[in-house]
Amino acid sequence: MTLTQPLRDEHAALVPHIDVLASAADAVGLVGIVELRALIDASHAFLSDQLLPHADVEERALYPAVQQVLGAPEATATMSRDHREVQALTEELDGLRRRIARADAFDDQLASALRRVLYGLIISSSCTSPRKRRCTSRSSMRG
Numbered sequence: 001m002t003l004t005q006p007l008r009d010e011h012a013a014l015v016p017h018i019d020v021l022a023s024a025a026d027a028v029g030l031v032g033i034v035e036l037r038a039l040i041d042a043s044h045a046f047l048s049d050q051l052l053p054h055a056d057v058e059e060r061a062l063y064p065a066v067q068q069v070l071g072a073p074e075a076t077a078t079m080s081r082d083h084r085e086v087q088a089l090t091e092e093l094d095g096l097r098r099r100i101a102r103a104d105a106f107d108d109q110l111a112s113a114l115r116r117v118l119y120g121l122i123i124s125s126s127c128t129s130p131r132k133r134r135c136t137s138r139s140s141m142r143g
C-alpha cells in the first residue's frame with residue numbers, strides 16, 4: 001500500500017455521494033416537494049457529515065505537508081479555495097433546505113436558487129474529491 005492509498009480510498013468513497021448531488025439538482029422542478037426534500041436532506045447530510053470533515057482534514061493535515069514538501073505555500077491554494085466555496089454553498093443549501101421545509105410548493109425563484117447552489121456544489125465538491133483533475137483549469141482561471 002502506498003502512502004496516499006488511504007486518501008485515494010476515501011476519495012473513491014465520496015464519488016457516489018457527489019452523484020446524489022447531481023440527482024438532486026436534476027430533480028428540481030421534475031419531482032414533488034416531498035421527494036425533493038428527501039434529496040436535499042441527503043445532499044446536505046453528505047456535505048456536512050462527510051465532505052466538509054474530509055476537506056477539514058486535508059486542510060489541517062495534508063496541505064501543510066504538501067506545501068512543505070514542495071516548498072511552495074501556495075501549492076494548495078486552489079484546492080483551499082474550492083473547500084471554502086463548498087462551505088459557503090453548503091451553508092446556502094441549508095438556508096434553502098429550511099425554506100423548502102416550510103413550503104407547500106416551489107416557486108421559480110426557489111427552484112432557480114436550488115439549481116444554482118446544487119450545480120455549484122457539484123463543481124466545487126468534484127474539486128475536493130477524485131474528480132479534482134477535471135476542474136484544475138477552472139480553478140486556475142479564477143486566479
Ligand SMILES: [Fe+2]
Nearest residue numbers: 011058128129
Ligand atoms: Fe480530498
